[in-house]
Amino acid sequence: MSEGKLHAQHRILVIAPNWIGDAVMAQPLLQLLKLEHPAVPVDVLAPGWVAPVLRAMPEVDTVLETPFKHGALQLRERWRYAQLLRQRGYTSAYVLPNTLKFALLPWMAGIKKRVGYKGESRYGLINVMHHDDKAAPRAMVPFYAALAFPPSEQAPQDLPRPHLQVSAGQIAVTMQAMGLQQDQPLVCFAPGAEFGNAKRWPVTHFSELAKTVWATDPQAQIVLLGSPKDRDVCQQIQSACPQVHQLAGKTSLDQALALIAASHAMVSNDSGLLHIASALNIPVIAIYGPTDPDHAPPFSDVAHSLSLRLACAPCKQRECPLLHHDCMNKLDSQMVWQPLQNILVTASRRVPA
Numbered sequence: 001m002s003e004g005k006l007h008a009q010h011r012i013l014v015i016a017p018n019w020i021g022d023a024v025m026a027q028p029l030l031q032l033l034k035l036e037h038p039a040v041p042v043d044v045l046a047p048g049w050v051a052p053v054l055r056a057m058p059e060v061d062t063v064l065e066t067p068f069k070h071g072a073l074q075l076r077e078r079w080r081y082a083q084l085l086r087q088r089g090y091t092s093a094y095v096l097p098n099t100l101k102f103a104l105l106p107w108m109a110g111i112k113k114r115v116g117y118k119g120e121s122r123y124g125l126i127n128v129m130h131h132d133d134k135a136a137p138r139a140m141v142p143f144y145a146a147l148a149f150p151p152s153e154q155a156p157q158d159l160p161r162p163h164l165q166v167s168a169g170q171i172a173v174t175m176q177a178m179g180l181q182q183d184q185p186l187v188c189f190a191p192g193a194e195f196g197n198a199k200r201w202p203v204t205h206f207s208e209l210a211k212t213v214w215a216t217d218p219q220a221q222i223v224l225l226g227s228p229k230d231r232d233v234c235q236q237i238q239s240a241c242p243q244v245h246q247l248a249g250k251t252s253l254d255q256a257l258a259l260i261a262a263s264h265a266m267v268s269n270d271s272g273l274l275h276i277a278s279a280l281n282i283p284v285i286a287i288y289g290p291t292d293p294d295h296a297p298p299f300s301d302v303a304h305s306l307s308l309r310l311a312c313a314p315c316k317q318r319e320c321p322l323l324h325h326d327c328m329n330k331l332d333s334q335m336v337w338q339p340l341q342n343i344l345v346t347a348s349r350r351v352p353a
């Protein structure tokens, strides 16, 4: 960041990624921008389903929700929206999605400095262009954080970690709305995975884990979180364990954030909720099967990544091409219970019963 500080009347626009997990991992970029330009407001443009994550970032001044349909070009709508952005007086834009259509917006809005990766050959639209080394393994935090530095400069190794915050008031209101007790242990399970079935830890394993938790602490409240798409899987867990609080598809993302922030621990597939827990510094056990645990690991000292690291992994397929799904089936509930038990014991010492 050697280009000199921007003046206070400047305003920065960050166009956020479209996925929850990626949005969380873009947060260190915001920390770096705010550190370099403390007096400059930083606004973020994000789709509605990601916006609550951005609202939990203290560096963000205003979250603007994109009015566009997912995957649609909508050129005329983009032009109109760009004129609204023009009125807000942005002087720099950081375009995190790699697609052409998102790079069009700051160009149409006349924003002078437009930072991003080459992506879809976005010459001219992006005028501070970074180049991604596709051959090298890439972690998402340094990928986004590099945009805070000139393309010629190497980003430092010791980058800030993603950090989100939720107020105590928001937690209290949400716990009450969901019929949960603040003085009893709360454990969140996130059994969904937007990407596909291969990333899902089996329903039977989640159910066994829930029963093991209750065998140790009958007071524990186990909550299932996820999107409406995860409802079927969560209802299967609920059929096996009627005491679970099945909230997948029943909470807003703001409420899910509050519940995760209130929890003693979380057990999650490789999904966006995993990264939210990690950024809230909640002890999270992340279960990896067909994906690489080193690609987008949880960034906290209280996180555990579990992977059998089979020879066939990471295949990165939505469905198991070998049909046996051993990367998840053979990672049994006891393997998750070991770290979870330690977390709950530590939490019970910390939180009055």
Ligand code: SF4
Pocket: 198, 289, 290, 291, 310, 312, 313, 314, 315, 316, 317, 319, 320, 321, 322, 323, 324, 325, 326, 327, 328
């Ligand atoms: S091929 Fe291997 S890593 Fe991929 S889903 Fe099947 S068991 Fe898992």
